Amino acid sequence: MSIQEKLEILADCAKYDASCSSSGSKRKNIDGIGNTSYSGICHSFSSDGRCISLLKILMTNVCIFDCKYCVNRKSNNNKKAIFSPEEICEITLNFYKRNYIEGLFLSSGVIKSPDYTMEKMIETIYLLRNKYKFNGYIHAKAIPGANPNLIKKLGSLVDRLSANIELPNSTSLKLLAPNKKENDIHKIMSYVKNNINRNFSPSGQSTQMIIGASKESDFDIMNKSDFMYKNYKLKRVFYSAYVPVNKDKYLPNITTPPLLRENRLYQADWLLRFYKFQINDLFDNSKYFNVLLDPKTDWALRHIDFFPIEINKASFNNLIKVPGIGLISAKKIISSRKYFNINFDDLKKMGVSLKKSKYFITCNSKYYNNISYNKNFIYTNLINEGSNNKLISGVQLSLFDEKY
Amino acid sequence: MKNTSYVILYDGTFYDLINIIEYLLKEKIKPINIKSQEEYIPNLFDITFNPKNNSNKLFNYLFSYKNIFKNIYYAFLTKFENKEMQIFYFIINFFKYKEKVVYYKNLNCVINVLKMTKYVSNENHKFKGFTRFRMVNNNFLVAIINPENNILELLSQHFSRRLKNELWIIYDENHQLISIYNKTNYIIYKGIIENLSFIEEDWEKLWKSFYNKIAIEERKNLKCQINHMPKKYWKYIIEMEGNENEKSN
Incomplete structure (x- = not known):
């Protein structure tokens, strides 16, 4: 089989992993090739709009596991391929030199055994780092069930070592990934958490959950994320809308991936990590997010008495609760208002978006254009503005019907 | 400050621009425009003036304020036509407010300089990803780029660290600048590269x-x-x- 054919197969099988970030590491180039950029660098964008930063491939798509949702499951009869360590090094280095990529994302199907698979991955990355002196970014996926010594070795070679939890609870995992034990994945995460340092997975760990392949609610998913952020200090939880690649009686019968739901989960995830929201703030009576409004706006309308916020006086923590005001805008406001009194024109000049925020703030006790303040009025306006938003209109409206 | 109808000309370098602004501040001259000689299109009604100053005092002073210097330098790299005057006003306000000047976002020159800075650093960041090299004769790498701003210097710093042991050339087609790296330093000079139509x-x-x-x-x-x-x-x-x-x- 030619390198070309192998790459096609092994990239095709790796594409469902959502993670492609290359940030968080400060590896320097000491007389070799490559370094890492702390903020990460996107090198291209594929036709699905996702960033391409790393050469995202599987070492092999041969797998002894039979996870229902996975395109590489044992019971699928797709074309199989295996890359040798040297082949992976050659492609990585040549792509890197030409600046196609920021580094390597290496995952794999489980071939022979978890330990054997990990050994092969370690061999590959060891070659890259030592023989070829490659200092670019490497993200490797640990194989659940592998010996902790191997996890230690792999972690000392890469910038990020992580494991995918895939499903939010053990019942779903048993049903859809019968060979994976939840405990094995938690073991990896806790090992990585306890060992992160300059020489071991310096840019931390992340994980992924598949959205819409099992029956958990948004509430269940966010709780799981919250738990993992708190216990394993994850950098990121990636949410990957389930793409129906297999037919199975345990899988939902959908034709399009639930992208809007995925989007809402990401928005809520951000609120949890950076905006000091708690799980309970995100949900009221429903266990699902509002499809029409983002979680922050939804929260604001449910807590309308909290508003308006006075731009020239409010604390940072209150400013970031305003829909449309992000961390950067809030910082700009705080740092500037010491020196002058901010009015609505100043906000515009500073690049603070007024589209949503105008309903929730005052400048020097004045509302924007003296808009009368009323929950229903705001709600109607925001929904109308939102309906121009492509995510909600068109094809993806069909997502509202899915109750997974 | 005296309002004048001078159009001040400088040699197109950042160094000269700052030296000339130093001169203008010292002489309390407020020009109607500052343009690089190369870009300036002569006009019957303009009174042009090309002062000389090599003191570098202002340059060194600005240099000691890292963040301010970076903002002014990045703004200088943009394609915007009025950048020199915005930098001029920004420096005037810098003397008034010192490094706190960046927080005065109600001043147009501050907003404009910060916008230009962001524009340049965004484009530079994008090209760290979008630049594509081709290997020539199994020996050196060549890339052509077409950025709107003059980011070649910034980009060259990036690649001189990343591709330290490679020989490379980056050609900025829009600004007709060539950066050549010899495994130790890069040098940027004006020029045109033609016939680079090979593929790998x-x-x-x-x-x-x-x-x-x-x-x-x-x-x-x-x-x-x-x-x-x-x-x-x-x-x-x-x-x-x-x-x-x-x-x-």
């Missing part, structure tokens, strides 16, 4: 097939793709070659 078939084909395979058909979103990777840059992004005229929906 094997690796480019492999990269393109990876590029196509990594996309998830069910998630197709060309609008999002173009937002992140504007079409104006596609010309030299090899995986996008030939797609420039493709219709997006």
